[in-house]
Amino acid sequence: MAQDATGTTTRRAWRAEAWATLALAWPIALTNLSQHALALTDAVILGHLSTEALAAATLAANLYWAAMAAPLGTALAATPILAQARGAGRLPGGRGWLRQMRHGARSALWASLALLLPSLLLLWFAEPLLLALGQEAGLAALAGTYLRTFMWGLIPFCGFIVLRGFLAAMERPAPALWIALAGIGLNLPLCWLLVFGAFGWPGLGMAGAGIAGTLVNLLMLLGLLGLVARDRGLGRVRILGRFWRPDGGRLREALRIGLPISGSMLLEIGVFSAAAIAMGWFGAVAVAAHAVALQTAGMTFMVPLGIGQAATARVGLFAGAREHAAAARAGWVAIGLGAGFMAAMxxxxxxxxxxxARAFTGAGDAHSAAAAALGAALLTIAGLFQLADGAQAVAAGALRGLKDTRVPMLLAALGYWGIGMPVGLLLAGPAGLGPEGLWIGLAAGLGVVAALVLRRWWRLSGDSVDQGAISRA
Structure with missing residues (x-):
């Protein structure tokens, strides 16, 4: 009878965790989807401008995400720092957690801003960089034009990510969702107007899409700041209180946690950016097809990414409160949810x-049929690695909740660059498989990363019920 009661209690705990994770994850996932939809909107609009514009936007987007990995990683460090600070408030004598959360958010912002300058410099010189990487002169020029107007949106975007991490740690993700949805609604007409022109307004082409993205990012940050300030429960943290006074110790913690996150992101973003560069060797059609597959796979990836961010908050909350078994349960529940969704995708x-694939290309473009056919082939390969991609994203998010970021970065280096890219290049070139071979290699690398990251979470979560290994991670 006692065993039955224990089993019932355990099942209830797992069900309760599943509902709590879903309640936190779905607004975060929809926020991720809405943010990806901004880039997807630009890709679709520019695809109807020309195949060359779509190819150039793809090159630009890959360079943009690679350049922003460092500031974005430190911005993402806000979530585990703030979640553990809030969890520590549950401990006996755990007062002062509001101040700790304020200091943590402020330090993540400072760390992110410190790393923005080299990123902006890199993006300003995108055209000569792309030329040096062997890209066609026309595509490099279009990509450079786009980035010189879009790059300024990096600054408000990183601020938005820190605020979103604060909301996740407080288990109040809805304000970020409403603002992100409003951003989509604004970006579509604004991007179309600035790219093609209307009502006597001249079309600005690639530059117009970049201007639209920057304006939308700025308005999203201002809108979210306003919502947080007006909310009585959130406003009491005074998230930007004394922002001009950085805390040296907290700043070092944000860098210690955030830089490996940046490294992991740069490794993953970099491998797909390098793949886009390699696609450029096969011509504009291959780059456009790569864009189709990458944008679509990226859209589905936003959901497990959101579940992983929810796992960071939930695991961090329990780890801060030293509830080790609950932290392990939170991670496994999130991994199961992410894997289930990606199997369906x-x-x-x-x-x-x-x-x-056909939805991305304009009917009047001479190269659209070839781009759509190759895009469909790449999408089929992308479908085959969905499960691995989702599992590694959620497991990495759970590990971040423990502030465990350095080892996952090393595992990403091995999987993406030790296996994925070399195998892809061999299949694409010497083996004669072309663009499809490159994507098969990327799928293999993702599978290796997923297996290694899951193994690390298995070890930490399995040991957590004995002597609190999670607290030592």
Missing amino acids: ALLLVAAAAPI
Whole structure:
């Protein structure tokens, strides 16, 4: 009878955690989807401008995400820092957690701003950099034009990410969702107007898409700041209180946690950016097809990424409160949810690859049919690695909740660059598989990263019920 009661209690705890994770994850996932939809909107609009514009925007986007990895990683460090600070408030004598959260958010912002300057310099010189990497002169020029107007949105975007991490730690993700949805609604007409022109307004082409993105990012940050300040529960943290006074100790912690996150992001973003560069060797059609597959796979990836961010908050909350078994349970629940969603997405991408690819290309473009056909082939390969991609994203998020970021970065280096990219280049070139071979290599690298990151979470979570290994991670 006692065993039955224990089993019932355990099942209830797992169900309760699943509902709590879903309640936190779905607004975060929708926020991620809405942010990705901003880039997707630009890709679709520019794809209807020309295949060359879509290819240039793809090159620009890959360089943009690679350049922003450092400031974005430190901005993402806000979530585990703030979640553990809030969890520590549950401990006996755990007063002062509001002040700790304020200091943590402020330090993440300072760390992010410190790393923005080299990123902006890199993006300003995008055209000569792309030329040095062997890209066509026309594509490099278009990408450089786009980035010189879009790069300024990096500053408000990083601020938005820190605020979103604060809301996740407080388990109040809805304000970021409403602001992000409003950003999509604004970006679509604004981007179309500035790219093509209307009502006597001249079209600005690539530069217009960049201007629209920067304005939307700025308005999203201002809107979220306003919502946080007006909310009685959130406003009491005074998230930007004495922002001009950085805390040296907290700043070092933000860098210690955030820089490996930046490294992991740079390794993953970099491998897909390098793949885009390699696609450029096969011509504009291959780059455009790569854009189709990458944008679609990136859209599905936003959901497990959101579940992983929820796992960071939930695991961090329990780890801060020294509830080690609950932290382990939170991580495994999130991994299961992410894997289940991505299994469904794998079936969808494989079954609907052709119509999805056709939606990205304009009917009047001479190269659109070839780009759509190759895009469908790449989407089929993307569908096959959905499960691995989702599992590694959620497991990495759970590990971040423990402030465990250095080892996952090393595992990403091995999987993406030790296996994924070399295998992809060998298959694409010597083996003669072309663009499809490159994507098969990327899928293999993702599978290795997923296996290694899951193994690390298995070890830490398995040991957590004995002597609190989670607290030592």
